[in-house]
Amino acid sequence: MTLLGAIADDFTGATDLAGLLARSGVPVSLRLGVPDAPPTDTAPFEVIALKCRTEPVDKAVADCRAALKWLQAAGAQRFFWKYCSTFDSTPEGNIGPVAEALMADLGTDQTIYCPAFPENGRSIFMGNLFVGRQPLAESPMKDHPLTPMTDSNLMRLLEPQVTRPVGLADRLTVAQGAEALRAELARLAGEGVAHVVIDAVANEDLYTIAEACRNMPLMTGGSAVAMPLPALWMQDGALKADTAKAPEQIGPGAVVLSGSCSAMTRRQVEAYKATGAVSFRLDPVKLDEEGPQQALDWLAAQDLGKAPLLYATAEPDQVRAAQAALGREEAGAVVERALAKLAVAARDRGARRIVVAGGETSGAVSQALGIARLDIGAEIAPGVPWCTCDSGGARIAITLKSGNFGAETFFADALGATA
């Protein structure tokens, strides 16, 4: 029986949330897109991954409402709307409009917003979001190609996205504990505040927030504020502790596919190459002219026991040059198509462990592999678990890494870990 139903606005974000919930040992099931069939074989935590972060608002709202319906049919009683820990959105949405639509469908007048993820350097103080030591708007997120974040204040970011009042429960209240926070939320509700941003700078704040808000019909945020919920629900008796599945046996062949160009992924690619791993660099302009055959031929000649790396990961000036030649969208799309084909080819040659870097890249690869559902396994780095799934008649393990997550040694860490 499902207790929590969560909707994530992208695939890496969904595995991030699922991984943090799975730390509790409670089974987590992740569906890629809203399943066509009614819920069967459900887990206590069901997460639906959508690709709606940058969709037009109406489409994102419709997709999320369909996901909510499916989760309600699965029996979920509490709901979570997961977006990026850097609040990736535009003045139009989609964080606020989706939250308001879900609130309307659930008949609730108030929700909270907490994208803090202290383990990955995201903290909120007086409503301002920090990435490491930098305010969001001074971090590399200011240059994001689709959702450049040019303000660090979450209330100012949210206000144009919603129709009802926005407020703040600040760190001074959170520091007083769950009771004080609940009282503050009630006071804000009395003033008609529907959307409450909550400060959190450390994991202990997230525990206070989860304790105060665990019975709200809808919570919203990054993954970390959901992490304490399983233990709290176990204490409440709403959830049993002893339902974890044993790890699966997965075959050895592996491949690493990187389409992320984030600063961290660039370091991870270099670190993996420095271990002596064999690698092939994809050039978008060459791919556009010649297609992916050369890369496919290279892959066909590799020993999958050595986990070859195929990457389009490049420095910002190289990305700009490819975008100038092909256009921003086509430069991305040509790489995503190639990595998706390479993933299928690797699986068909026997790769059973697939490491993917990049959010959009993960979406393209998972779709090409025909993955409908992921079971969440061991966490490799905060917010990045191994997942197991059926693909092309085989049981495989896949990890979907957000561009910014993981240590420099992430690829080797993943391959050295049990799925």
Ligand SMILES: Nc1ncnc2c1ncn2[C@@H]1O[C@H](COP(=O)(O)OP(=O)(O)O)[C@@H](O)[C@H]1O
């Ligand atoms: N060399 C490159 N030039 C231009 N675009 C690229 C290049 N390499 C990758 N891309 C594209 O950049 C985008 C990276 O986005 P994504 O996969 O979401 O990574 P992240 O999680 O770091 O944002 C993808 O669309 C990918 O195809």
Ligand SMILES: O=C(O)[C@@H](O)C(=O)COP(=O)(O)O
């Ligand atoms: O909350 C986060 O930071 C991540 O879970 C996330 O959503 C990552 O998005 P991408 O960086 O686009 O992979």
